[in-house]
Amino acid sequence: MAHSLISLLLLSFLLLFASFPQSQSNQFCDAGIGNHESTCGISPSSSSSKLLIKGGTVVNAHQQEIADVYVEDGVIVAVKPTIKVGDDVTLLDATGKYVMPGGIDPHTHLAMEFMGTETIDDFFSGQAAALAGGTTMHIDFVIPVNGSLVAGFEAYERKAKKSCMDYGFHMAITKWDESVSREMEIMVKEKGINSFKFFMAYKGSLMINDELLLQGLKRCKSLGALAMVHAENGDAVFEGQKRMIELGITGPEGHALSRPAVLEGEATARAIRLARFVNTPLYIVHVMSIDAMEEISKARKSGQKVIGEPVVSGLVLDDSGLWDPDFITAAKYVMSPPIRESGHDKALQAALSTGVLQLVGTDHCVFNSTQKALGIDDFRKIPNGVNGIEERMHLVWDTMVESGQISVTDYVRITSTECARIFNLYPRKGAILTGSDADIIIFNPNSSFEISASSHHSRTDTNVFDGRKGKGKVEVTIVGGRVVWQDDELKVVPGSGKYIEMPPFSYLFNGIDKSDAKYLSSLRAPVRRFNSAS
Numbered sequence: 001m002a003h004s005l006i007s008l009l010l011l012s013f014l015l016l017f018a019s020f021p022q023s024q025s026n027q028f029c030d031a032g033i034g035n036h037e038s039t040c041g042i043s044p045s046s047s048s049s050k051l052l053i054k055g056g057t058v059v060n061a062h063q064q065e066i067a068d069v070y071v072e073d074g075v076i077v078a079v080k081p082t083i084k085v086g087d088d089v090t091l092l093d094a095t096g097k098y099v100m101p102g103g104i105d106p107h108t109h110l111a112m113e114f115m116g117t118e119t120i121d122d123f124f125s126g127q128a129a130a131l132a133g134g135t136t137m138h139i140d141f142v143i144p145v146n147g148s149l150v151a152g153f154e155a156y157e158r159k160a161k162k163s164c165m166d167y168g169f170h171m172a173i174t175k176w177d178e179s180v181s182r183e184m185e186i187m188v189k190e191k192g193i194n195s196f197k198f199f200m201a202y203k204g205s206l207m208i209n210d211e212l213l214l215q216g217l218k219r220c221k222s223l224g225a226l227a228m229v230h231a232e233n234g235d236a237v238f239e240g241q242k243r244m245i246e247l248g249i250t251g252p253e254g255h256a257l258s259r260p261a262v263l264e265g266e267a268t269a270r271a272i273r274l275a276r277f278v279n280t281p282l283y284i285v286h287v288m289s290i291d292a293m294e295e296i297s298k299a300r301k302s303g304q305k306v307i308g309e310p311v312v313s314g315l316v317l318d319d320s321g322l323w324d325p326d327f328i329t330a331a332k333y334v335m336s337p338p339i340r341e342s343g344h345d346k347a348l349q350a351a352l353s354t355g356v357l358q359l360v361g362t363d364h365c366v367f368n369s370t371q372k373a374l375g376i377d378d379f380r381k382i383p384n385g386v387n388g389i390e391e392r393m394h395l396v397w398d399t400m401v402e403s404g405q406i407s408v409t410d411y412v413r414i415t416s417t418e419c420a421r422i423f424n425l426y427p428r429k430g431a432i433l434t435g436s437d438a439d440i441i442i443f444n445p446n447s448s449f450e451i452s453a454s455s456h457h458s459r460t461d462t463n464v465f466d467g468r469k470g471k472g473k474v475e476v477t478i479v480g481g482r483v484v485w486q487d488d489e490l491k492v493v494p495g496s497g498k499y500i501e502m503p504p505f506s507y508l509f510n511g512i513d514k515s516d517a518k519y520l521s522s523l524r525a526p527v528r529r530f531n532s533a534s
Contacts, residue, residue, distance in 0.1 A: 049073050051481055052085050056094025056442065058432050059408050060101070061417035069099055071438040074481040079432055092476060092483070094442050100412050101430050102136025102439035102477065103393045104419040106309060107285055107361030110140055111159040115383040117371045120459045124162035124494045126364065126389055129457035131165055131484050131492060133390035134474035136439035137429060137500065138364075139168040139419075141197055143206075147175040149183035153191055163497030165479050166439070168423065170195045170228060174205075176212040181219055188223045192501020194424060196220055197285065200267045201232035201259075201336060214274055221280035221512070224504030226307075226422070228283040231267035231292060232259055232337050241380050252330035253322045254379040256338040264337045265291025272299045272306055279516055281305040281508035283422070286363045288314040288337040290347045297356045305508050307422060308357040310348045312392045313464060315360065316399050318342040321464070331372040332462040334382045335363065352414060353405040359418040360396055362388030366460040386464045390456055393441070394449045398470030424506040438481040447473035457490065 051071040058067045058079060068083040069076060085091075110126040112119045121129065123140075130138060140160075145151035149171055160167060171193050173180065187193040198213050199206040208216070213229075220227040240258035244250075249257060268284055272295055275282035287293055287308045296308040319339045324330040333339055351357045365385030375382030396415055400406045406414070412430075420430025427433050432440065448471055453463040477485035480498075484491050 049481060050085070050089040051092065051438070051478070051483075052083060052089050053092045053094050053099055053440065053442065054083075056097050056099035058099045059412050060431055060433070061409055061413035064098075064409055069432060069440065071440075071478075071481045074438050076432060076434055076436045076438050076440075079434060090483075092442065096444075096446070097475070098408065098443040098445065099432060100441050100443055101416040101432055101436075102441050102479070103130075103134050103415045104425075104429060105130065105135050105138040105362050105364070105389055105392060106359060106419045106423070107311065107363050108138045108140045108389060109363070109365035109385065112141070112143060112365065114365070114385075115381070116374065117367065117383055119365055119385065120368050120371065121364070121366050121389075122162060123160045123167070123497075124164055124492075125457070125459045127163055127165045127167070127497060128490060128492050129390040131477050131479065132457045132474075132490050134393040134441040134443070134477055134485075135389060136441070136477065136479050137166040137168070138389065139170055139195075139423065139502075141170045141172055142193075143172050144174055147180065149173075149180065149187055153187065153193075157499075160497070160499065162494045163499075164484075164492040164494055165497045166429075166437075166500050167497060168425075168500045168502050169193050170197050172197045172199065172206065173212070173216050174199070174208065176208070176215050181215075184219050184225070185223060188225050188504050192499070192503070194224070194502040194504045194506065195226040195228055195283070197228040197230065199230045199234075200271065201230055201234040201237055203234040203238045207234040210270070210274065213271070214278065217275055217278040217280050221278055224506075224509055226281055226283050226506065226508065227275065228285055229267075229271045230286070230336075231264055231271050231284055233263040233267045233270075236263045236266070244379070250378050251327065252334050252379055252382060255334050255336075255382065256319050256322050256340075258379075259336065259338055261289035261291040261337075261340055261344070264289045265295055268292040268295040272296070272304065275306070276304055279512060279519065281307070281512075283307040283309065285309050286311045286314065286337060286361065287348065287357060289340050289344050292337075293348060293351045293356060297351065300356065307359075307508070308351070309359055309361050310352060310357050311361050311363045312388045312395050313339055313363070313386050315345055315348050315352070316395050316468075317464060318345055327376055328369045328372065328462070331375065331382050332369075332464055333386065334372070334375075334379070334384055335365070335386045336384045349400065349405060353400065353410075359414050359422070360392060362392050364389035366458055368460050369462060372462075387456075387458055387460060388465075390458060391451055391463075391465050393474055394451075394470060394472060395465065395468070397443075397445075397472040398449075402471045422506055422508065423502045424504070425500065425502060429500075438478060440478040441474050442476035442478075443472060444475050445472050447471075447475065449473045
């Protein structure tokens with residue numbers, strides 16, 4: 001009797017255990033990544049904690065040298081020639097190849113709710129795609145929940161539990177009151193956020209007016225946080241959209257026609273002048289046009305602290321795809337500001353090579369064909385966004401280095417180091433130096449790449465760079481001392497990524513107090529006046 005009772009209890013326990021939902025990790029392993037089966041068999045603890053990269057050319061933004069790189073427990077311990085190690089160390093031969101800091105993408109939108117839907121790449125699939133392309137950290141944009149920054153941050157914390165690489169957060173500001181001002185301080189002092197984004201476009205949803213922008217700029221300055229802007233004149237774009245619809249232009253080409261470069265240039269100039277008025281640094285996201293680039297150039301020549309971020313789609317594409325007769329093909333190119341007509345791309349490349357623009361992002365914000373088809377009868381309803389998180393490192397190399405426009409050290413600067421400096425992460429990130437995080441890529445300049453929607457790791461079914469081929473390939477990606485990409489095989493674990501806090505007052509704030517003091521001393525005011533009647 002007792003034996004039967006024990007057997008019954010054991011059977012009940014097994015049935016109960018089997019009924020539990022599978023772990024999040026296994027769910028993602030089974031789901032796969034993009035068009036591949038995910039390899040989730042290794043965990044952060046099961047890979048070697050010691051790694052030696054031998055014989056490569058180590059490239060930093062300031063120099064390159066042939067050296068070995070020794071890693072222990074996720075940190076670079078030594079960078080020097082001919083390092084001797086024991087048998088318990090994993091060896092990687094980088095002879096004839098470049099050893100570089102992993103890429104840092106300053107501009108992504110994973111699991112973002114936007115235009116009635118949500119981006120198809122979440123914090124696992126998007127990051128997995130990034131790792132396959134040599135990017136080892138990204139900074140995503142938190143969108144407030146009903147205007148609340150704290151609620152928005154908590155929502156993104158939950159979304160990012162799936163992460164498989166390091167990430168940070170910017171915070172968007174979509175309204176203004178005293179609670180928002182207080183929450184900005186909480187974000188900076190308690191949550192590790194040192195940048196806030198203001199949308200000058202998307203009227204009726206994310207757009208803010210000049211009064212709010214001024215208040216936001218002042219608050220950013222007081223907190224040592226970097227103000228960022230999406231620079232398009234949202235009111236004029238709204239009028240442009242109405243004009244296109246009245247003309248019967250409802251397809252994807254109407255998107256580009258409704259928001260011409262002059263509106264990007266106007267908003268860029270306005271934001272720059274307001275930042276000058278407040279005397280605080282400014283970061284212009286996704287610079288897509290000559291008009292915007294020239295405004296940044298003028299400001300920087302005058303000594304103003306303005307950062308310009310082109311994105312890879314604006315550097316290598318033109319707007320011809322928006323006129324494709326197939327809606328799905330044309331719609332995949334819809335983003336804001338729009339990809340411009342031929343000529344803007346070459347001008348942005350030149351500005352990047354001469355230092356007018358400082359770093360390259362992606363604005364990775366992807367929707368599949370079904371989602372894009374929400375706007376099949378009205379371009380205003382096409383979810384805005386393109387891919388790039390996996391393709392950026394390869395395309396920047398092929399477009400900028402192979403063409404002779406920039407050096408290998410410049411490549412490291414614009415894809416990794418400058419981002420780390422701007423957001424106060426250097427030299428923990430963005431460098432191959434003793435004490436830096438072991439986020440490293442091995443890059444073969446003699447190999448080649450080909451981009452295809454059928455083989456990429458994003459979950460979207462289209463790719464704006466589909467069919468592009470070029471020189472240079474990321475052969476190995478290392479995150480926190482773990483090899484996660486090698487031999488075209490991706491080994492990633494959901495939940496293995498870390499949130500990286502970013503402290504305020506980056507180098508961009510150096511000298512701000514002195515220039516404020518100089519301004520005050522130049523006023524020759526208030527003037528003491530005497531009442532002539534007395």
